[in-house]
Amino acid sequence: MEDRKERAFQDKIDAELKIEPKDWMPEKYRRHLIRQISQHAHSEIIGMQPEGNWITRAPSLRAKMVLIAKVQDEAGHGLYLYSATETLGITRNELITQLQTGKAKYSNIFNYPTLTWADVGAIGWLVDGAAIVNQQSLRRTSYGPYSRAMIRICKEESFHHRQGYEIMSKMALGTTEQQEMAQDALDRWWWPSLMMFGPHDSDSAHTSNAMQWKIKRETNDDLRQVFVDRAVKQAELIGLTIPDSELKWNPKNKNYDFGKIDWNEFWEVVNGNGFCNKERINNHVKAHEEGKWVRDAAIAYTEKNKNGARA
Amino acid sequence: MRNDNLPVWEVFVQPKTGAHFQHCGSVHATDKEMALQNARELYTRRQEGSCIWVVKAEDIVSSNPNDSESFFDPADDKVYRYPTFFKVSKKVKGL
Amino acid sequence: MRDTILFKYVLSLGDDALISAQRLAQWAYKAPFLEEDIALSNISLDLFGRANFLLEYAAELKGENTTADDLAFKRDERKFTNLLMCEHPNGNFADTIVCRFFLDAYDKLFFYTLSKSRDKQLASIAAKAIKETTYHYRHSSNWVIRLGDGTEGSHRKVQEAINNLWTFTGEFFKMTQTDIVMMKKKVGVDRKALKIEWDKTINDVCKEATLRIPENSFMTTGGREGIHTEHLGHLLSDMQYLQRAYPDATW
Numbered sequence: 199m200e201d202r203k204e205r206a207f208q209d210k211i212d213a214e215l216k217i218e219p220k221d222w223m224p225e226k227y228r229r230h231l232i233r234q235i236s237q238h239a240h241s242e243i244i245g246m247q248p249e250g251n252w253i254t255r256a257p258s259l260r261a262k263m264v265l266i267a268k269v270q271d272e273a274g275h276g277l278y279l280y281s282a283t284e285t286l287g288i289t290r291n292e293l294i295t296q297l298q299t300g301k302a303k304y305s306n307i308f309n310y311p312t313l314t315w316a317d318v319g320a321i322g323w324l325v326d327g328a329a330i331v332n333q334q335s336l337r338r339t340s341y342g343p344y345s346r347a348m349i350r351i352c353k354e355e356s357f358h359h360r361q362g363y364e365i366m367s368k369m370a371l372g373t374t375e376q377q378e379m380a381q382d383a384l385d386r387w388w389w390p391s392l393m394m395f396g397p398h399d400s401d402s403a404h405t406s407n408a409m410q411w412k413i414k415r416e417t418n419d420d421l422r423q424v425f426v427d428r429a430v431k432q433a434e435l436i437g438l439t440i441p442d443s444e445l446k447w448n449p450k451n452k453n454y455d456f457g458k459i460d461w462n463e464f465w466e467v468v469n470g471n472g473f474c475n476k477e478r479i480n481n482h483v484k485a486h487e488e489g490k491w492v493r494d495a496a497i498a499y500t501e502k503n504k505n506g507a508r509a
Numbered sequence: 510m511r512n513d514n515l516p517v518w519e520v521f522v523q524p525k526t527g528a529h530f531q532h533c534g535s536v537h538a539t540d541k542e543m544a545l546q547n548a549r550e551l552y553t554r555r556q557e558g559s560c561i562w563v564v565k566a567e568d569i570v571s572s573n574p575n576d577s578e579s580f581f582d583p584a585d586d587k588v589y590r591y592p593t594f595f596k597v598s599k600k601v602k603g604l
Numbered sequence: 605m606r607d608t609i610l611f612k613y614v615l616s617l618g619d620d621a622l623i624s625a626q627r628l629a630q631w632a633y634k635a636p637f638l639e640e641d642i643a644l645s646n647i648s649l650d651l652f653g654r655a656n657f658l659l660e661y662a663a664e665l666k667g668e669n670t671t672a673d674d675l676a677f678k679r680d681e682r683k684f685t686n687l688l689m690c691e692h693p694n695g696n697f698a699d700t701i702v703c704r705f706f707l708d709a710y711d712k713l714f715f716y717t718l719s720k721s722r723d724k725q726l727a728s729i730a731a732k733a734i735k736e737t738t739y740h741y742r743h744s745s746n747w748v749i750r751l752g753d754g755t756e757g758s759h760r761k762v763q764e765a766i767n768n769l770w771t772f773t774g775e776f777f778k779m780t781q782t783d784i785v786m787m788k789k790k791v792g793v794d795r796k797a798l799k800i801e802w803d804k805t806i807n808d809v810c811k812e813a814t815l816r817i818p819e820n821s822f823m824t825t826g827g828r829e830g831i832h833t834e835h836l837g838h839l840l841s842d843m844q845y846l847q848r849a850y851p852d853a854t855w
Binding site for chain 3: 243246247250253254255256257258259260261262263266267269270273274276277280315365368369372373375376481482484485488489490491492493494495496498499502503
Binding site for chain 1: 574
């Protein structure tokens with residue numbers, strides 16, 4: 199019986215049909231989705247912090263408005279994704295607990311600090327640039343609510359990427375100090391951005407099932423290559439140098455070969471030894487705990503006024 | 510510890526006047542007004558709507574995909590519901 | 605400069621919006637739950653937008669190639685003429701909500717009157733502000749009621765916020781020399797005349813929220829003359845840091 203259901207499920211996926219919340223799905227598929235979508239959601243939410251770090255210091259009214267709108271979009275994207283995860287039978291509070299206790303992960307990149315205004319540019323250009331490559335691919339993911347969230351997110355996300363590149367361009371073409379900040383930001387964010395695509399597929403524990411179920415549509419390495427090819431040209435245009443001496447055009451493959459990624463650093467940061475791991479989670483816990491009395495009050499108000507106009 | 514899971518509301522946005530309302534996701538809120546405001550903040554930040562409905566997720570009744578054969582297939586032989594079922598001479602106008 | 609009085613008037617309105625917006629922006633990723641985070645950012649964005657329009661107008665009045673950014677990022681505390689309520693630190697969620705509630709109720713009345721200004725530019729900025737403020741008021745007044753009539757703890761917090769912030773509300777209705785000149789020219793608003801309606805709004809909402817209006821009537825004023833609480837200086841040193849540190853750079 200299970201076998202037959204599972205075969206029907208796989209047939210549906212192979213036919214490029216979407217799986218919807220009430221459809222039968224293998225428990226492993228459900229668990230894989232919860233892990234992946236919530237990790238994605240947590241990344242959006244924790245990702246608000248490194249950029250939020252510069253909202254009050256953004257150097258012009260325009261820059262300030264754009265950055266607030268961007269950080270706000272990240273909250274929105276986190277919400278779309280929590281909303282998609284909740285269709286799999288888990289509550290947002292459970293997801294938040296998983297994040298706060300370290301059971302669920304978020305993208306490693308957000309454990310790096312934003313030290314100058316150019317870092318805000320680098321995040322938009324490189325980190326969002328990398329995220330977009332991944333997200334565009336995920337629009338075709340097999341789970342309906344996840345796919346729909348991705349479509350919406352991709353539409354909204356395109357301005358983020360441009361905003362980052364605009365900041366970098368202005369600085370790269372600005373005063374000497376600004377140019378230094380821009381190059382320094384690229385130097386620090388380049389390799390972590392490449393790591394965002396995850397380990398090589400041969401070393402990734404989750405790739406094979408995810409590909410078979412069409413949760414993932416392209417491999418980590420393929421997506422990473424797309425990102426590198428795009429970014430190299432963008433860096434050239436504004437006169438910045440990518441910090442990789444082995445970076446070279448490969449005429450045969452028609453793409454750029456690049457140097458070895460330091461996976462030791464990656465795993466160190468994943469395992470909690472990044473600059474900001476503790477702080478990011480502590481900030482999240484603090485806001486959540488300080489908000490508890492507000493949530494309680496709103497619930498109590500509704501209970502008291504069940505028959506009123508607002509409840 | 511008190512459970513502070515806020516109730517989930519499903520959100521439907523009408524993209525423009527006269528159009529169908531479309532489901533676009535959910536928000537958490539404790540009351541109707543908050544649900545409306547949260548939906549407005551989340552799903553119409555780029556002027557995507559002219560009207561919003563919110564409804565408590567627990568109040569939505571859904572058909573079950575397992576029942577879909579009995580639910581939807583019986584409609585597959587009702588070809589007479591479609592205008593193409595009827596043969597009308599090409600000379601007849603306004604029909 | 606074309607018109608010093610009008611410049612001062614527009615600038616003070618721009619400062620109200622700018623300082624309020626900067627305060628609200630500090631809530632980013634710290635709100636009680638995610639939906640509320642987005643709501644507070646939206647209000648902050650509306651206010652930055654308004655600040656931008658007003659400061660651009662002020663810059664134009666000032667001439668000498670002044671920009672809105674110059675006015676926002678290159679003035680010292682004493683040159684800022686925002687109402688004191690706007691600069692008050694965020695405190696807890698109740699403090700922020702009460703602060704916004706008092707200001708939103710005031711803004712609603714103020715911009716309604718300003719939308720009839722003889723100055724076309726102010727009138728059009730005000731017309732846009734009315735729409736935004738109507739929504740902001742809906743947000744903050746609803747929260748005052750939820751918190752007031754919520755739990756014992758939330759009731760206490762919101763009542764404390766009202767008691768602490770009440771002293772800064774008198775300034776809303778205190779006419780300065782600039783106000784009087786602008787009112788006589790039918791450009792500005794008779795702020796004193798807004799008090800009756802404002803009191804009524806506050807009373808009605810507080811009644812529904814089971815909250816008390818303080819009897820203490822001493823009012824702290826000074827914002828419009830550039831006399832501020834110590835909080836403003838810190839807000840500005842944070843906000844203005846890059847422009848001050850790299851005066852030759854464009855961003």
